[in-house]
Amino acid sequence: MDNDGDRISxxxxxxxxxxxxxxxxxxxxFGIGLPxxxxxxxxxxxxxxxxxxxxxxxxxxxxxSGEFKKGKADIERELKAAEKEEExxxxxx
Numbered sequence: 299m300d301n302d303g304d305r306i307s308x309x310x311x312x313x314x315x316x317x318x319x320x321x322x323x324x325x326x327x328f329g330i331g332l333p334x335x336x337x338x339x340x341x342x343x344x345x346x347x348x349x350x351x352x353x354x355x356x357x358x359x360x361x362x363s364g365e366f367k368k369g370k371a372d373i374e375r376e377l378k379a380a381e382k383e384e385e386x387x388x389x390x391x
Contacts, residue, residue, distance in 0.1 A: 330338070344352055 340352070347355075
């Protein structure tokens with residue numbers, strides 16, 4: 299096990315959560331970690347869909363992320379405005 303895995307195992311055992319230690323050990327599928335799995339999936343996607351579709355998909359994810367951030371900012375702005383409006387109503391008797 300790598301150093302991070304050893305540290306996590308020690309922390310888990312110190313917290314008395316031994317059952318979680320088994321989950322940590324079984325986390326790696328076929329002996330590979332998350333970064334390797336992502337690279338393998340990208341390579342398989344490249345073979346099936348081609349580079350053009352992968353780039354198009356990445357662009358779509360970027361746009362989706364941007365729209366999500368805009369929506370989140372709009373909601374936060376509306377909540378702050380409503381909160382300020384409530385405070386103004388409380389100040390004026």
